[in-house]
Amino acid sequence: MILFQNVDKEYPRTGLALADVSFHLRKGEFMFVTGPSGAGKTTLVKLVTMEERPSGGTVRVSGYASDRIRIREIPRLRRRLGIVFQDFRLLKNRTARENIAFALEVTGAPPEQITPKVLRTLAAVGLSDKADHLPSELSGGEQQRVAIARALVNDPFILLADEPTGNLDPKVALDILRVFKDINLRGMAVMLVTHDRTLLGEHPRARIIELDQGRIVRDTAGDGATS
Amino acid sequence: MAYTSREAFFAFRRSPLLTALSIATIAFALYTLSVFGLVWSNIDRVLESVEERVEVIAYLVDGTDPAETSALMREVAAYPEVDSIAYISKDDALARARVELADYSALYEDLEANPLPASVEVALKRGFRNADDVQELATRIARFPFVEEIKYGEDWVQKLDFLQNLSLFLGLVVGGVFAAIAFVAIGATINIVLISREDEIAIMKMVGATRAFIARPLVIEGFAKGVIGAVLALVLLTATYSLLEQRVVSLEFYSPLQIVAGILLGGTLGAVASIFTLHRHLAVW
Numbered sequence: 218m219i220l221f222q223n224v225d226k227e228y229p230r231t232g233l234a235l236a237d238v239s240f241h242l243r244k245g246e247f248m249f250v251t252g253p254s255g256a257g258k259t260t261l262v263k264l265v266t267m268e269e270r271p272s273g274g275t276v277r278v279s280g281y282a283s284d285r286i287r288i289r290e291i292p293r294l295r296r297r298l299g300i301v302f303q304d305f306r307l308l309k310n311r312t313a314r315e316n317i318a319f320a321l322e323v324t325g326a327p328p329e330q331i332t333p334k335v336l337r338t339l340a341a342v343g344l345s346d347k348a349d350h351l352p353s354e355l356s357g358g359e360q361q362r363v364a365i366a367r368a369l370v371n372d373p374f375i376l377l378a379d380e381p382t383g384n385l386d387p388k389v390a391l392d393i394l395r396v397f398k399d400i401n402l403r404g405m406a407v408m409l410v411t412h413d414r415t416l417l418g419e420h421p422r423a424r425i426i427e428l429d430q431g432r433i434v435r436d437t438a439g440d441g442a443t444s
Numbered sequence: 445m446a447y448t449s450r451e452a453f454f455a456f457r458r459s460p461l462l463t464a465l466s467i468a469t470i471a472f473a474l475y476t477l478s479v480f481g482l483v484w485s486n487i488d489r490v491l492e493s494v495e496e497r498v499e500v501i502a503y504l505v506d507g508t509d510p511a512e513t514s515a516l517m518r519e520v521a522a523y524p525e526v527d528s529i530a531y532i533s534k535d536d537a538l539a540r541a542r543v544e545l546a547d548y549s550a551l552y553e554d555l556e557a558n559p560l561p562a563s564v565e566v567a568l569k570r571g572f573r574n575a576d577d578v579q580e581l582a583t584r585i586a587r588f589p590f591v592e593e594i595k596y597g598e599d600w601v602q603k604l605d606f607l608q609n610l611s612l613f614l615g616l617v618v619g620g621v622f623a624a625i626a627f628v629a630i631g632a633t634i635n636i637v638l639i640s641r642e643d644e645i646a647i648m649k650m651v652g653a654t655r656a657f658i659a660r661p662l663v664i665e666g667f668a669k670g671v672i673g674a675v676l677a678l679v680l681l682t683a684t685y686s687l688l689e690q691r692v693v694s695l696e697f698y699s700p701l702q703i704v705a706g707i708l709l710g711g712t713l714g715a716v717a718s719i720f721t722l723h724r725h726l727a728v729w
Contacts, residue, residue: 288655292649292652292653292655293652294652295649295651295652296651297652300650300651306643306646306650308643308644308647319647320651323648323657324651324653325657367651371651
């Protein structure tokens, strides 16, 4: 699914962001990636989405390898990833329903499939009654649910979340974590990047990879990239 | 497709001022270009009609054997640059002089012998009516021993040449400058559109929209702006034309085919400028 093999990432100006990172995220797994800010968490996410390429080693995501993927193949890879950010990234002038439909429209989904899929996904994140609200009419937690729904609507194999609870108060953050857990229970892999250690305690069975200064200092699965 | 067409025209509603401004810039650039083109083509037309009169006249020695004259005419007629060739006998020359110089007709009345020489008039094909080719031809004809004198209006052939080259040069320079202005203007408006839609484009990249998908509505938008600008320029041009026609000078307007080509040129310019700008923006994925 996602395989990092001895991955280094060095930026010309800021230096080494990741050093010798190896892990294998399997189908259906729930993985936290944690660590202090500047540990390389966001770089790791960018390597998964192939927004960045490693300086050394290889990243493999769903059959695409970082050293062989062509620019025009990247959209196909992205459709297999559901991505959620801290700042939600919703279009302000579109309703919840339209924001979710947008992800289908721009990837060329057949128009007749869009509405049923959008409504189904909205229901999955518990927002059926807010379909026609603009983001400004929704709370932070609700906006993040819309963003999650948008990430799910293309049926990705993994949900990739970069600090999804960073802008939310603790109680709402736990609600959002619950949404991720539900999604994971239905068989979808989740990679949740967070610096918030309290979340880790809320999901004891999840795998934890902890980064510090670009290196993995803890992996609760402990098998590196061997499998 | 629904997304593409909706987005392409959404821009017009979303930022009407910016859109109007960019269309106006394109219209002005194309208008100036077309006014210059109109003047250029009319100068060119005048030059062409003058050019048609470019010819080489070879005056023959009196008493030249008609067989030798025919040989000259056959040979010269076979030159690739020669369009037509005509023999003017001494009698023809006198008759022509009597008509053309009617005021001096008394001079010709009491002539005992015809003083005018027979001549051969050579017209050149288009594309050969320039100073170099005319001179080259004159030199070759002058080699026939029974050719007494050659005339081809060296001076004005050269002047005509200069004028035509100048108008071509100005046309290309001024036309090029304004095409570049239009190009930059369209690129700049697309740039602003891209910046104002940064969030949307970032989301599109994130969810897996292809580059072509993101680019398509903007290319259509650039094309549409170019076409609208060109139509506006045409309206202005028509007004200018009728004003000039009434007050100053009679001109020939563009043909319908040229007008269609001009409008398509506007659209193409808009689309290419958009593609050019997009290429820079969408290089990073």
